[in-house]
Every structure is written in structure tokens, then in C-alpha cells.
Amino acid sequence: MVDEATFRAIINGCGQRSADSDGNPILIPYAPSEYHTWNGTEWIISEEKQAELLAIQQAEVWERIKEYRYNRSLGGVYIVSVDKWFQTGEEEKTKYLGLSQVIDKLGSISWKTFENDFVEMTPDLLAKIFAEMVRAENADHVNAERHKVAMMQSDKPLEYDYTAGWERRYAD
Numbered sequence: 001m002v003d004e005a006t007f008r009a010i011i012n013g014c015g016q017r018s019a020d021s022d023g024n025p026i027l028i029p030y031a032p033s034e035y036h037t038w039n040g041t042e043w044i045i046s047e048e049k050q051a052e053l054l055a056i057q058q059a060e061v062w063e064r065i066k067e068y069r070y071n072r073s074l075g076g077v078y079i080v081s082v083d084k085w086f087q088t089g090e091e092e093k094t095k096y097l098g099l100s101q102v103i104d105k106l107g108s109i110s111w112k113t114f115e116n117d118f119v120e121m122t123p124d125l126l127a128k129i130f131a132e133m134v135r136a137e138n139a140d141h142v143n144a145e146r147h148k149v150a151m152m153q154s155d156k157p158l159e160y161d162y163t164a165g166w167e168r169r170y171a172d
Contacts, residue, residue, distance in 0.1 A: 061157045069144040075169030077132040085114035085170045136167040
């Protein structure tokens with residue numbers, strides 16, 4: 001017979017303590033979720049609770065997909081004509097908008113790229129950066145929606161891999 005302290009040490013992290021129909025202590029595995037109930041021999045989940053759990057998991061993964069899309073949108077755009085990457089974080093977008101108001105008066109200005117070198121920023125180059133940002137963000141938006149549809153069809157949304165099909169970014 002095992003004393004209480006040893007019994008607690010054995011079951012710590014290994015399951016939950018319960019008793020059989022005769023009152024004898026037994027170990028049962030932890031519940032897979034708070035939506036499961038123990039029927040005396042196994043954990044079960046009702047169809048209603050399973051649907052509720054699935055909806056919660058789908059909502060969680062959809063939030064992950066949107067966050068992933070947003071974080072990728074900060075990863076820069078590549079402009080072929082100058083063979084350079086340009087930053088696309090929120091601060092840089094604000095700078096681009098401000099620059100768009102005065103670039104015609106300036107004609108051009110030295111601008112730091114993602115690679116930490118400088119190029120001549122012209123109205124034409126700025127327009128290309130804006131166009132590429134819009135194109136890439138739209139493509140990623142469409143990709144996110146494609147992933148949402150596929151994930152919603154999965155019976156295991158938490159295992160769904162949404163990391164494919166995104167626009168190329170500087171870190172890639």
C-alpha cells in the first residue's frame with residue numbers, strides 16, 4: 001500500500017485522482033477540454049459541446065491568421081526597378097504618406113531602404129512602393145480568406161497550417 005504523500009507525488013501531472021464504484025482510488029487522464037465529461041470509463045463530449053468547442057477553436061485560429069497576415073504586411077516590399085526592399089511598418093507608411101504630399105516639390109530625396117543603404121526617392125519610385133504595398137496586402141488578404149475557408153472545413157482547426165501562399169517579404 002502506498003502512503004498518501006507518495007500517491008500524490010505519483011499522480012502529480014499524470015492525471016486526476018478519482019475513485020471507482022467501490023471507492024478505491026484510481027487515476028484518470030486529464031480531461032481533453034473543459035467541455036468533456038467523465039462517464040466512468042472515458043472522457044466524452046456531447047455533440048452540442050463539440051460544436052461549441054469547434055466554434056471557439058475556429059475563432060481562435062481565424063484571429064491567428066489575421067495576426068499572421070498583419071505581421072507579414074510589415075515585412076517590406078520589393079521594387080524590381082531599383083532592385084531594393086522598402087520597409088512597410090506603420091511608421092514607414094506614415095512617412096510615405098507625408099512624403100507623397102511634398103515629393104513633387106522636392107523632386108527627389110535620399111531614402112533609406114530595408115537593406116540600410118540609400119536610393120534616390122522620386123515621385124515614380126514612391127508611386128511604385130504604394131502600388132506594391134497595396135497589391136501585396138490585397139494578395140495576402142485574399143490568401144487569409146482562402147485559409148479561413150479551408151480551416152473552417154477542418155475538424156481540427158488548431159492543427160491547420162496557414163503559413164503557405166503569402167506574399168514574399170524581406171525576411172523570406
